Amino acid sequence: MGRIATGDPHSPVAEAMAVSGGRIVGLGSVDELDGLTGPSTTRLAPDGVVIPGLIEPHAHVWVSLLTLDWTDVSHAACPRIDDVVAALRAAAAATAPGQYVLAKLFDPSLYPGEPALTRDILDRVASDRPLVVLNASMHFAYANSAALAAAGITDASPQPAGGTLEKVDGRLTGIVGESPAVMMLLAPLPHPSADDIARGIRQVLTEFAGRGVTSMREAMSGTLAGVSEVAMLHRLNGAARLPVRVSTAQFSALPGCATPAEVAAMWKAAGVTPFSGDEMVRADAWKIVADGSNQGRSGYFLQPYLGETSGGHANWTPEGLREVMRAGLDDGWQLMVHTNGDAAVEFALEAAEELLPARDGDLRHRFEHASVTTDDQLTRMAAAGVSPSFLMDHVYYWGAAFRDTILGEARAARLDRLASAYRAGLRPSIHSDYNVTIVHPLRSARTAVLRRLDADGSVLAPDERVSPAEALAAITTHAAWQIHADDRGMLRPGMRADFAVVDADPWTADPEGWAEIGAQETYIDGVAAFSG
Template identity: 35%
Template sequence: MQESLREEPAADFVALGGTVLALDPAGRRVRALAATGGRITALGSEREISGLIGPETTVLDLAERTVIPGFVESHNHPAFFGMTLAAPVDAGSPPNDTIADIAGRVAQAAKELGPGEWIRGFRYDDTLLADGRHPTRADLDPVSGRNPVVLTHVSGHFCTANSLALREVGITAETPDPPGGLIVRDARGEPTGVLVETAAFLVTSRLPGQSAGELAEALLLADEEYLANGVTSVHDTGIGLIGGAAELEAYALLRRAGKLRVRVRGYLFHDLLPGLAEGTPEAPDTGGADDKFAMTGVKIVADGSIQGKTGCLAEGYTCDPDEHGMMLLEPAELGRRIAALDAAGWQVAVHGNGDAAIDAIIDGYSRLGSPTGTGRRHRIEHCQTVREDQLDRMAAHDVLASFFVKHVYYWGDRHRDVFLGPERARRISPLVSARSRGIHFGLHSDTPVTPVPPLEGIWCAVRRVTRQGKVLGPEQAVDVDAALRGYTIDAAYLAGEENLKGSLEIGKLADLAVLSGDPTTIDPDRIRELTVEATVSGGEVVWRRETAGVTR
């Protein structure tokens, strides 16, 4: 039977002729839906919904494809992502196997750019290079000519610079390590070019080519990639982390021009919030929020990355037992900032990879008052090595999580064999343990750290297969329905938007992803082979393949 909000002579948008997975509490499956004014108005059979087609109705013929709610990506960095798409040097692996390969790409960029122009590269991963180390200025200086060079690590927690770039920003042997960071030095005390955590900001925050207009162009590049992968909403967890206050202006430019197509929920990088360092942060200003952009919370970075050995662990790294990583904020200061933000009315999202950092984050949240928290839905980002006892505490204080589930595939082998050892590695992103405690969580790709496709993330959550084809912690694998919800309705919950998006129900936004097949019925190993055929935002087809039939 057709479910309808009201009787209407015709709908603005209709999708029919396939499977519609509502992902509502009842788990409904229907054949068609209709929308008017950007909201879903009816779900039902093809015959029922066909009656709502008028001469001005946009009709999407599903051709037996599958419709799900548009993906909600709960932890990404759109400006950073767009910058990587536009960068002159792809330093990733693949395509690079050695530092010499990366140096060759830098040399080519130096030939194409004028003297003095900055060369930017992204995605290098020291653990995938045959050299087994970070590139240094000694590698970059001979090939970069008169161009300053900065290469950013795939994790975003490191960068490496040539001598000219170091000189441009004033980093010398006398420059002290900033709090929460490290300038790597050689035996003579000279900087090698490798900059760790907050030390990387000494360079990246002062790069040219990061005006609001240029960052807006980067955001548009990211916007297109999100839509091509069925993502209709993104949590930008760290606005200003790369481009400073200009990132806010970039969003403002796109909103004024009506060019922002993906819905963005922003989490301002904590260093940009006036008054926070003094304990009196400005309160949220929700006056300018709309369904395309809203500043939802504040992002704090508590520690680094496991693969960089800067994630703060209670027990040492397997490959280096005396190394426990680092806290970028002392636990007491972290707790003070959490309390001040909560008192001012902000939702807080804290990056925590190592279990020692996660302890400090939970300590901060647990001191806010009642055992069940304040209702602001405070979050832990990545939450990679969270222990069972910590999950108990998270459940007791209503702390949410956004799990970086793609770590299982992209770094699972190295976590098992190098960084964490078998027992700790098998428990990264413990989705079953979190779910058994009723903890709300979303799943994410942390793009540009790993590729966007949510279908790959869903496959990771269901299969937990590493790059070497080994299953890592099968007891933490969830079913397809739970994984889908981690990228839709449960991710929407993290930003307090579960009544607006994340499932296909009457009155909710008509945000849809059209898939080539039904992820709930195919072999789970084939989920990541599915493709997105069309993306719909507010009842408008905003991206489609040529094979997706749309008529009007």
Template identity: 30%
Template sequence: MQLNPDTIYYNADIITLDAELPQAQAVAVADGKIMAVGDDHEIKALATSQTRMRNLAGKTLLPGFNDAHIHVLLSGIRHLLSVDCSGPGIADVLEALRQRCQQTPKGEWVRGILFDDEKIVEKRMLTRKELDSVSTNHPIFISHRGFHSHICNSPALAKVGFSKNVAPPTGGKFDFDANGELNGVIHETAVEPIRAILPEPDEKQRLQATQEICRKLNSAGITSVQDGRTTAADLATYQQAEEQGILSLRVAAMMHYNTFENLKSVGIKAGFGNRMIRIMGVKICVDGAIAGRTAFLSKPYCNSADKGILAMSQEELTQWVISIHRAGLRPCVHANGDAAIEMTLEAFEEALQEYPAKNPRLRIEHCTVINDRILKRLKKLGCVVTPFSTYVYYHGDKLPSYGTARVANMFAFRSFLDNDIPAAAASDYIAGPYEPLLGIQSCVTRTDIHGNIWGPEQRISIEEALRLYTQAGAYASFEENRKGTIKPGMFADFAILESNPQKVSSDTIKDIMVLETILAGKTVFSRESDHAE
């Protein structure tokens, strides 16, 4: 049966990202999907008396943005329960924590997020003693912006029995002060014992966090996300949020590795779900972080003998990858450093040799520091990679630790595209800013917040960057036939911008205002309240 359009958007500057019709003026939507695309005259002719007509007055309409690796509910919960520790100085951070302690019963946890040693005035990490000066009546736990390093006060360390006489967990690391005492900074898997005892948010808090993070991401034009660490509780919350009508993002979930056995036992495979929530794979982590300078490298960091942190052995990694792949649940492996990426590729090769699969699209999350050998192996295996898209702009001040030669092969979108390796843009929020337009500018200019240029060899065009955030993101989750382009049959997920990113100076793309975000033909964000539904 021929549907009549519910809504027609016309007089628009439409970027379709469809090779057959790259530009258009109007789009008709029916039952949450795109019905027709073309010029104003032909599309307006489809209208009935019931069709809502939206004159966009020349504004730009394009597919809704898709973040290929972002921590969605985790970020929402952290925002809800934690103190903003972004500064500008350490004194400001300590005062914010002190105020929260005054409002918190003794003995209860006080948490902080968004602390960044390179963004803070003092350009250093907080210490255990500084946090003790705030309170020793509360365990205090602060997460670095990169989320792979954390700072604890003495009561927090005591809760899990950490001391100078205790070795960190495998894949973890403690930092020490000049006297050989723990300075409060812990890295990677050392955080797991603390995470295990942190109070869990209740159902009401989880739903509130979901609603608030959806609003935040919708306001940036994001309609789809690929959640980089989805727990069983998170999946349940997403389902509940959808039932209550407050989930305004399409979620492709990388399930936490501790859910694997349960998923396998009931026969769930990658792709299970509906239009809003799908299980995409299982996430495992091989090494550390770029922002925390703990990624596992083949050669040491600049001015250091350190090569980073490895979370598991080759044998353990290979066993995980083979088990997940064999179960049809798609391994999604966090690997930043070149040495960690090589290990991951070895595991992938063994898994595919033992259990061949057609178009498996095994994923390497981040895949940051690469070389020519890695490129060849990625292409041969058909891997999907999800490099950081906002990091050059936001984390440029951390890149000297990697050196000029390595930076030329980091966040290597140009190399991936030139070698036909499927790459999709990812923020890893909270670790990096989530705004896609900022990410597009970062990928196009390779310029940081201070105007410094990093790895100009990896610059890409604006159109290529737009595809990374739309079409490529859909491919990364096996949904390229559902979303990512504006053509008939695709989901009616759009972002409406005040300007066309292809028609402004590349160093002002991040300043373009998102006017409206539409999911399945319904407005989920609008700067003009009369358009909200």
């Protein structure tokens, strides 16, 4: 097959690879594998380098497909806050009266003064139709008066459990925070049709495959269509194989359920149980969101944010967090707990230390993002059997904001501590949190090696830089291990023949150029899944 980079440190390169029944049966020279070929053998000689299929261990397919066609008001698309308002005005002008104006990826932390989009500002953009803007973190949304009214949210509305309807002097500002409140705001939106869902899922997963990804974890299943989402994925795959294998994490808070036990019962009644499914779509985890967004100042910290008296808050009481964790553990799920601030890590870690020792099995529980941690917490995570998955491009995109305006230099230096996680004996992965950032594992791995900031080119916490091999393990073997896919992430006899054909070998190339390495094709079980 030409040049092959196996990702196996014991046998890093090969000239040829033999595949049978979807698995690798041989690796070596052409002469060594000659006996494995016959008259019916299909030979491939791709023009590029064959590497293990990359693993995306935390991304959001469902909420992302909901916003696929929304107006992009990200900092990249709108470098000034005036550009955001102009883009919203243009979107409103192009929208029929009475129809929603919808925009995504707004992030006030990247603008001077961290300006918010209040209802008063958005009412001036559009007063005759609902307007909703989703924050890049997906933890916040911004609404005009018409959108609040359409959702039945009034100044008298009580705060939803785990969410926030921001009010000043008893009046709604139009800013809502965390999933329960955001879901209230978005509830009146027309749900996409079955055809739109199918198109959107394939579009998103094809984008992933175009970056060399062959397996991914959908990090919060149930947010758009409830427990039916997993069945939809199976139906789509049955109609035509998906371009990427999907592992699902079932959300532990669903509308209409008063307790985590009721949510667990709904998933079970739908036939979604731990490790149910097949080789293309499998249910693996129980998703819990312990706090909010650091750049949105709702992540939970031990010390206040710069210029504030609050360090954010937890989304659960201590008793509530244990209840929701038990609901997942009792059914045998891997726990996947969103923890952004160091207080959220401590909050979840104390609960894990209490609950996990009595449980059996190698479930490989995870803390998602684990954005700001202490040495003690990483050591205790290793002892508790919890591994972190870092949103590595937090450093690239938001590192300067964390350092200068949100957390301060000392805490920013504790952001996404991949090197420290390795030193603590952990098996960390790195992820995109799509669509918080784009799926581009090799670029995220570059950030792990360089820790260079997009804003000013400086290096954040140079002692947290990792070796190229460690960064690549975090998007291959370690990420595969975290999603219970031990037969992927490396090319070795007995492993699945999931691989990508790329422009250059990242194991030997300068990490500076990893973001420019393009994926030409991907294969699942040795069968073409994507061609660029």
